[in-house]
Amino acid sequence: MSRADDLRDCEDCLAPADAFAIVGEETRLSILEALWRLDEPAAFSEIRAAVGMTDSAQFNYHLGKLTDQFVRKTDDGYELRTAGERIVQAIFAGSFTQHPEREIEIDDPCVRCGATLSAHYVDEQLSITCPACEHGHGEYPFPPGGLHDRTDAEILSAFDQRVRHLHCLAKDGVCPECNGRMATTIGRGEDCCLGVSVRATHRCRQCAHELCSAVGLGLLDQSPVVSFYEDHGVDLAQTPYWRLDWCVDDHPVTVVEEDPWRLRVDVTRDGDRLAVVVDGDLEIVETRRDPATPAE
Numbered sequence: 001m002s003r004a005d006d007l008r009d010c011e012d013c014l015a016p017a018d019a020f021a022i023v024g025e026e027t028r029l030s031i032l033e034a035l036w037r038l039d040e041p042a043a044f045s046e047i048r049a050a051v052g053m054t055d056s057a058q059f060n061y062h063l064g065k066l067t068d069q070f071v072r073k074t075d076d077g078y079e080l081r082t083a084g085e086r087i088v089q090a091i092f093a094g095s096f097t098q099h100p101e102r103e104i105e106i107d108d109p110c111v112r113c114g115a116t117l118s119a120h121y122v123d124e125q126l127s128i129t130c131p132a133c134e135h136g137h138g139e140y141p142f143p144p145g146g147l148h149d150r151t152d153a154e155i156l157s158a159f160d161q162r163v164r165h166l167h168c169l170a171k172d173g174v175c176p177e178c179n180g181r182m183a184t185t186i187g188r189g190e191d192c193c194l195g196v197s198v199r200a201t202h203r204c205r206q207c208a209h210e211l212c213s214a215v216g217l218g219l220l221d222q223s224p225v226v227s228f229y230e231d232h233g234v235d236l237a238q239t240p241y242w243r244l245d246w247c248v249d250d251h252p253v254t255v256v257e258e259d260p261w262r263l264r265v266d267v268t269r270d271g272d273r274l275a276v277v278v279d280g281d282l283e284i285v286e287t288r289r290d291p292a293t294p295a296e
Helices: 003-008 018-025 024-036 044-051 056-066 083-092 152-171 215-220 223-231
Strands: 069-076 077-080 103-104 119-123 125-129 136-141 182-188 196-205 210-214 252-257 263-270 272-279 284-292
Touching: 018 044, 018 056, 024 044, 024 056, 024 069, 024 077, 024 119, 044 056, 044 077, 056 077, 069 083, 083 103, 083 196, 103 152, 119 152, 125 215, 136 152, 136 263, 152 215, 196 215, 210 215, 215 263, 215 272, 223 263
Parallel strands: none
Antiparallel strands: 069 077, 103 119, 119 125, 125 136, 182 196, 196 210, 252 263, 263 272, 272 284
């Protein structure tokens, strides 16, 4: 049975086609946006005034269509349900209405060859690549709303934080799109956005949303790595992930075992090395700190 069949067979669910039909009307979208902007719960008259609709009967008809699925009626008035909030958020993010393309100025070196990177935005994806050696430094979803009222530097900063958030959730087994269960697998082969030969792939069992990354990217929020950088006077949270070779390349990764997976990620700084061994779920099983040595 497909995921679509699972959704259609859900006895407690509104059919997807019916749900989109309900909100596919301008007045109803205006009601949702008005509720978003008003202090909730809001009275019938407040919402109608915000929408600017004079016909009370017609307004009541459209509000009634939204009630229960997208809007909740309480003793104090009307308020958005989670489904209604998601619709408004998607509109503000520009996912339904905007398809911009943009070249973004970036002044960071490629971790492999040192050439200046380039950043591109197209199809709601922001990608960072090296035009000289073509090594990828990440291509991940970034809603169009993230481009609004931001300089190129601010866009890159927001993108960095978003990538960290997406992979933190995915590594912890939570899909950042639908909150379904996400499973992590380690694989070989250069079919990832980074062009690495050993990669981590996170895939949702419910909606099939997928993220891939170098193995090391999952270590960005791990305390041994954060502490290692603090000891060298570096705030890891303020360092863009694409400047860190262990986040975008597999050269710092050594496969110790494959069944089960054991991988060592060498994090180096100023002549020191933190060797981090992870399992197939990217959970740390061992750390060792010593002076950096030539690649093995």
